Each structure stands twice: as C-alpha cells, then as structure tokens.
Amino acid sequence: MKKLKFFAFALVASALVFTTSCSDDDNGNGYTPEPGPEPGPAVVQYGTSGDLTWTITEDEVLTISVTAATGTAHMENFENEGAQDAALGQSPWNVYRELFNTVVISPRVASIGDNAFRGNLATDVTIGPDVVTIGVNAFRQMIYLENLTIGSGVTTIGNEAFRNQPDQNSSLATVVIPNSVTSIGVETFRGNHLTEIVIPNSVTVVGDDAFRNNALTTVTIGANVTTILRAFRENPLETVTSHAVAPPTAHNNSFAGVPNTARLYVPAGSVTAYEEAGPGTGTQGWGFFVGRTFEIQ
Numbered sequence: 001m002k003k004l005k006f007f008a009f010a011l012v013a014s015a016l017v018f019t020t021s022c023s024d025d026d027n028g029n030g031y032t033p034e035p036g037p038e039p040g041p042a043v044v045q046y047g048t049s050g051d052l053t054w055t056i057t058e059d060e061v062l063t064i065s066v067t068a069a070t071g072t073a074h075m076e077n078f079e080n081e082g083a084q085d086a087a088l089g090q091s092p093w094n095v096y097r098e099l100f101n102t103v104v105i106s107p108r109v110a111s112i113g114d115n116a117f118r119g120n121l122a123t124d125v126t127i128g129p130d131v132v133t134i135g136v137n138a139f140r141q142m143i144y145l146e147n148l149t150i151g152s153g154v155t156t157i158g159n160e161a162f163r164n165q166p167d168q169n170s171s172l173a174t175v176v177i178p179n180s181v182t183s184i185g186v187e188t189f190r191g192n193h194l195t196e197i198v199i200p201n202s203v204t205v206v207g208d209d210a211f212r213n214n215a216l217t218t219v220t221i222g223a224n225v226t227t228i229l230r231a232f233r234e235n236p237l238e239t240v241t242s243h244a245v246a247p248p249t250a251h252n253n254s255f256a257g258v259p260n261t262a263r264l265y266v267p268a269g270s271v272t273a274y275e276e277a278g279p280g281t282g283t284q285g286w287g288f289f290v291g292r293t294f295e296i297q
Helices: 002-022 092-099 271-275
Strands: 043-049 052-057 061-066 102-105 109-112 124-127 147-149 196-198 218-221 227-229 239-242 263-266 293-295
Touching: 043 092, 052 092, 061 092, 061 109, 263 271, 271 293
Parallel strands: 061 102, 102 124, 124 147, 196 218, 218 239, 239 263, 263 293
Antiparallel strands: 043 052, 052 061
C-alpha cells in the first residue's frame, strides 16, 4: 500500500515539474507557444445589403464582400436624395460616410449599383477583379477621390459614374482604364482633373461628354473605338493620338474649347480620311485638325 501511495505521489510531482517547464519563458528554460495571428482592426459599423456584407473598421476602411462562402453576387441599385449636384446615394454605408476614407470592393462582387457611393468622402477606391459593371452615378460627386483602381473584369462604366462639377475642385488626376472595358458612358469622368487618358483597344464607344471639363493635355484613342461624339471638349489638349484607321464618329462640337494649336496623330494612310471626316472641315469635329493632322511615327 505504501508503495502505491509513493508511486502516485511521484506521478503528481513529475506532472508538476513538466507543467512548470512548459510555462517557462523563452530564455531557453522551456517551451514557449508560437504567437497567434495579430487581430485585425476593430469593426465599428457593419450590416448587410442584399447578398452583400459591408464593414467599416477603425482604420477607416469600408469593405464590401459577398455574404455567401462561394459564388458571386451583385450589388443593389440605390436611390439618391437631395439636389442633383449635391445628392447623396441612399446606400446603408453612406450614412456613415464620415467614418471611412477608403473603399474596397472585394473579389466575387460582380457589380456596383447605381448611386452606391455617391457623395461620400473617400479618397481611395479599389474595385475588385470580378466587378463587370459600374452603375450609373456610382461614384458621382466624390470630390476627395484621389486614387482609383478599376478591376480587370470591368466591361461597362455607367453614365456619370465618376462625374463631378467643374467648380467642385475634384482631386482625381489619374486613372487607368483596363483593357477589359468596352463601353464608357455619357459624362462618366466629366468635371475631374485628369491630365492624360488612354482609351484601350477593347473600347468601342466613348460616351458624349465622357471626359469634358478635365485638365487633359494628352489623349490616346484605341484602335477599335467607333464613336467619341463630344467626349473630349473643353480640355487644354495638346495632342490627340487615334489608332483607329477609320475616323470614329464625331460631333461638330467634339473639340469645342480646345486650343487651336492641338495636333492630331493618326495611322499611316489615314490623314486624308480624318481631315475629310464629318461633320466637315472648319467645324470642331475632326475637321478642327485640318493642317495639324500627322501620321503616327
């Protein structure tokens, strides 16, 4: 019996020694568990909208993601409220617009709804790779927007999606349009401070007044563009380069408000076609560049 008691006592003592050694610090005196992952920024507001979940974290980031574990989902369209040029999109996150300055559209979100971010105060927007359509007025009147990343899956940018008023001192000076986009809507980027724009070869239609009232000095038009209408008027253009062999359909005010020193560069053998293209020599369509149209070298 005494032997059994002694054996039990020895087991308990061994366990105590083992426990003590395992809880030692990391100075070589025992085992130290690996640290776990750092916790992310705390969530300050959150909710759902249709099939999407939105969160605002303490680092002032609004993230829109798909609620389901798999598959894609579309964002709802929203109404706007207020005067036309100062309206606020009625999405649930816009109520908290003073809490975030960055917007992240996560993968698997397939579209951005009308008026979704209209009038908010964010400076940075990243549109994920699975967004196909950007809705009408989606980012309109975001006068503080400085950094815009458009995902590689976008095909359609809706009317007035990024429009601002010329007197609102918009901050957006650069944007890269990915080679997935096929259509740029009416007044899409009107009233910003873009200084240069490249329309990729994937685009066929550039909407009326799409880039009106910017600070554009250089414009490059892709080879497959068929229509520009008055997309670039009222800009301080210096050079326009069109890679389209056939002149895209223009308007007699396509280049109204552009300095008459601006030059046009077109593919080899296309100079005459551009200078004779409607609406005619002497207008502010392609005829605006008569005598100042050259072949691309």
